[in-house]
Amino acid sequence: MAQQMSSIKKAEQAYTRKIMLQSVLRTVICILITIVCLLPIYIIVINATRDTTDIINQGVSLLPGGSLIQNFQSLHDPDAAEGLYVQTFSLWRGYANSLIIAVFSTALTVFFSGMTAYGLTVYDFRLKKAATTFVLMIMMIPTQVVSTGFLQFMVQLKLYDSYIPIILPAIAAPSVVFFMLQYMRSSFPAEIVEAARIDGCGEFMTFLRISLPMLKPAFAVQAIFAFVTSWNNYYTPSMLLISDKMSQRTMPMMVYSIIGNDKIADFGVKYLVVCLSILPVVIVYLCLSKFIVKGVALGAVKG
Numbered sequence: 001m002a003q004q005m006s007s008i009k010k011a012e013q014a015y016t017r018k019i020m021l022q023s024v025l026r027t028v029i030c031i032l033i034t035i036v037c038l039l040p041i042y043i044i045v046i047n048a049t050r051d052t053t054d055i056i057n058q059g060v061s062l063l064p065g066g067s068l069i070q071n072f073q074s075l076h077d078p079d080a081a082e083g084l085y086v087q088t089f090s091l092w093r094g095y096a097n098s099l100i101i102a103v104f105s106t107a108l109t110v111f112f113s114g115m116t117a118y119g120l121t122v123y124d125f126r127l128k129k130a131a132t133t134f135v136l137m138i139m140m141i142p143t144q145v146v147s148t149g150f151l152q153f154m155v156q157l158k159l160y161d162s163y164i165p166i167i168l169p170a171i172a173a174p175s176v177v178f179f180m181l182q183y184m185r186s187s188f189p190a191e192i193v194e195a196a197r198i199d200g201c202g203e204f205m206t207f208l209r210i211s212l213p214m215l216k217p218a219f220a221v222q223a224i225f226a227f228v229t230s231w232n233n234y235y236t237p238s239m240l241l242i243s244d245k246m247s248q249r250t251m252p253m254m255v256y257s258i259i260g261n262d263k264i265a266d267f268g269v270k271y272l273v274v275c276l277s278i279l280p281v282v283i284v285y286l287c288l289s290k291f292i293v294k295g296v297a298l299g300a301v302k303g
Contacts, residue, residue: 117180
């Protein structure tokens, strides 16, 4: 009996050590992944506070410099870099233009993609599987493949050189539809829609008042991704805004005009511009990140 109890105790201790070892290993891996993900952003922020001489001579540094204010002043100085900064970059105008595009694109993407996924989940019709397959097929087509035809079509409609062809296509977002479709199939109770119909609630109001609040975590996650994608989008605006007016430039276009200019050798200003461009994305993520945790937890429980 004593030997049996001793063997059981040893087995429990071995199992406890195994669990502790796995926990420590997972923690170390998570810390390493976090460092790998955050280190480039940290270096960008640090280099934004340094001057060109310091960056060239010392290379990578983990300690901030003292040239942040000087770099910011140079960015708005008409005499700096022969006036190229002022001619190609305007912080608040870039924020405003990119914010208009990103906010409206995100709203259209999330709302109409959620509505499409809702229809494919709740309703039964003959071409339901074909419609789902069609959405998945569109996901396989890169934007660059159809960009030439899209530009020609916008020129024929005389919609080029405006934000309309940049914002309106956000209604069709097959990747968001696919995510929302999978989320609804695993976590959305279809019985509640039937109950709302019995109570006399209309189809559209059922989606707005009942389905939409229940799907907040999924909507918030896709809103983050859609906002980041739209905010960082350089290809489509640079293709459609043909006149390249300063009043129409988005933040990525302004950032590229400084980073891609070989005449500018002020690395501190370049890093500062990049840092300023990612600031709104960080703010949006911090505001909506709690919904990501809720969405993952809800999906784990329902799954």
